[in-house]
Amino acid sequence: MQHLINPIDISQFYAIGINYKKSEANIRGQYAVNNESNSRILQLANSRQVNSMFILSTCNRTEIYGFAxxxxxxxxxxxxxxxxxxxTFKELCYIKNGTCAIEHLFNVGAGLDSQILGDYEIISQLKQAVKFSKERGFINCFLERLFNYVLQSSKVIKNQTTLSGGTVSVSFSAIQYIKSHVIINADVKILLVGTGKIGRNTCKNLVDYLKTNNITLINRSVEKAKELAEELGLKHAPLNQLEDEICSSDIILVASNSPEPVILTSHLKNAGNKLIIDLSIPYNVEESAQKLVNIQLINVDTLSKLNDETLSKRKGEIPKAKQIIAEQTDSFMEWYNMRKNAPALNAIKTTLGLLSVNQQLSASKNLDYPCVIIQQKIQKVVNGAAFKMRSTNQYGCQYIEAINEFFSIAI
Incomplete structure (x- = not known):
């Protein structure tokens, strides 16, 4: 019998990372990955014996999912x-392997592992992470199929439970905080720095829930800021006017993706009272700014600790979500086990095809015997072997059994 090797070994699938549970935002920021660093990591991956992976980097976590x-x-x-x-990373990180890594990804995609339970932004961030790696050839069939199941699981949970009811994202929590602490009127000027995924969501929430359009957008790419401003009827300004816009604003939200602070303490001295909400990881507002008496600085960890009146209701939906995840995980593992057995089943099918010809030759039978009957016989044996393999995982035994069964069925 030929030696059969499963090309995708689940025991080599890992999820490693750090998140809000054991590390503060300033520590998580040291391991944040943007597109540039992500590209460099993928370029190095093959030389480090990693050929299929993706990185999820958000304000709550940085994780690598991949084979190694x-x-x-x-x-x-x-x-x-x-x-x-x-x-430091090894001191704070978690390492999950095989089925535990799969379960972790399902929980992350559902918002069960988020700092804000039921966070609905995480699935979009996962989509972007997988897309980034796929475009660079780093998503194998296992990761692609797994993500599709995670995506389906997230959709079912959102449609069939209220896990994502109420305040379920950091950007929406920022809006709730503003509503609770500031009286919004036409004279209150809001500045939003950064119009990426989080920035866009935050901007739309500002318009929808604060009912104001006195909002100015600034982005490193002025075209992106202009596009969103025109879409929502807002103002925009170039990055070189940042300091002027800071001085004239009452509320500043920062959702940029810079490795270094974009709003400095020097920008805020003698600039009047400001509420600043930093949604960035790493922080994009200089840490010393919080010492200024005129500045109230709120970060993502502070926002994530704010509970709303629907939290207990959402907690009650966890068992339903877990059941949906279990069903989707079982479906995925069934696909994996079928694929795992495919080399053995193909070998059995090929061997039986050759044996059927030899059997007819040795018996001096007509080789024009209806091919469809022979194929039906072979498929019946292969189907039986597939069922037994899923039950016992004894490939060699099933291989011999299939040959014996083939000869026991008369043509």
Whole structure:
């Protein structure tokens, strides 16, 4: 019998990362990954024996999902292209393997592992993470199929439960905080810095829930700021006018994706009273700004601790979400096991095809015997072997059994 090797080994699938549970935002920021560092990591991946992976980097977590003979390879990749030390990362990180890594990804996609339970933004962030790696050839069939199941699970949970009811994202929490602490009128000027995914969601929430259009948008790419401003009927300004816009604004929200602070303490001295909400990881408002008496600075961890009146109701939906995840996980594992057995089943089918010809030759039978009957016989044996393989995982035994069964069925 030929030696059969499963090309996708679930025991080499890992999820490694850090999140809000064990690390503060300033630590998480040291391991944040933007598109540039993500590209560099993927370029290094093959030389580190990693050929299928993606990175999820949000305000709550930085995680790598991928295949490696050792999780150290994934940790090395991440720490090579981020500011934090490998030692600190290993002290704070979690390493999940095989089915545990699969379950973790399902929980993340559903918002069950988010700092705000039921966070609906996470699935969009996952989509972007997988798309980024896929465009660069780093998503194998296992990761693609797994993500599709995670996506389907998230949709079912959203449609069939109220896990995502109420305040379920950091950007929406920012709006709730503003509503609770500031009286919004036509004279209150809001500045939003950064119009990426989080910035766009925040901007739309500002318009929808604060009922104001006294909002100015600034982005590194002025065209993106202009496009969103025109779409929502707002103002925009170029980055070189940032300091002037800061001085004239009452509320500033920062959702930029810069590795360094874009709003400095020097911008805020003698600039009047400001409420500043920093939604960025790493922080994009200089840390010393919070010491200024005229500045109230709120970050993502503070926002995530704010509970709303629907939290207990959402917690009650966790068992329903877990049941949906279990069903989707079972479906995925059924696909995986079928694919895992495919090399053995193909080998059985090929061998039986050759044996059927030899059997007819040795018996001096007409080789023009109806081919469809022979194929039906072979398929019946292969189907039986597939069922037994899923039940016992004994490939060699099933291989011999299939041959014996083939000869026991008369043509």
């Amino acid at each position: 003979t050792n999780p150290e390879h994934l940790i090395d990749l991440l720490c090579t292209e981020t500011k934090g030390s490998k030692e």
